[in-house]
Each structure stands twice: as C-alpha cells, then as structure tokens.
Amino acid sequence: MIIPVRCFSCGSVIADKWEEWKNHLSAGMSVSDALDEVGLMRYCCRRLYVSHVDLIDEVAPFSTSQH
Numbered sequence: 001m002i003i004p005v006r007c008f009s010c011g012s013v014i015a016d017k018w019e020e021w022k023n024h025l026s027a028g029m030s031v032s033d034a035l036d037e038v039g040l041m042r043y044c045c046r047r048l049y050v051s052h053v054d055l056i057d058e059v060a061p062f063s064t065s066q067h
Contacts, residue, residue, distance in 0.1 A: 002056050009044035021049060 005015045017038040024034035031050060040046050 002054075003052055004048065007042070007045045007048060010042055012042065012045055014040065014045050014048060018049075 003015050003018045006012065007014050017040060021034050021038045021040075024037055025031065029037065035046050035049060040049060
C-alpha cells in the first residue's frame with residue numbers, strides 16, 4: 001500500500017527516498033540507475049522498491065467511515 005519506513009531485512013530508513021526515486025523514473029531513468037541515484041545499494045532495500053505496488057489511491061476511499 002505505502003512504502004515501509006524501514007527495510008524489513010536490514011532496518012535502513014528507505015521511505016524518505018520514495019518521491020525522489022519516482023521522479024527519476026518519470027524522467028525516463030532506468031530502474032537500476034534510479035535506485036543507484038537515490039542511494040539504495042543493498043539488494044534487500046532495492047527489492048522493496050522494485051516489488052512495491054502503490055495502491056493507496058485505490059484503497060483510501062474505503063478507509064473512512066461513511067454514514
């Protein structure tokens with residue numbers, strides 16, 4: 001849903017790099033180059049970014065109570 005604050009495996013803070021990484025991708029940079037550019041070098045952290053599916057916009061309307 002949303003990117004975790006820390007890597008599940010090594011505990012490094014990774015959430016602060018999410019917007020910068022998305023900007024690099026939208027600018028046409030390859031995934032591996034974008035991950036290198038934001039400073040994610042460990043494969044455990046890189047897998048969280050590569051495998052993440054951003055569903056928060058689809059789930060958010062159902063999170064509020066409707067009367």
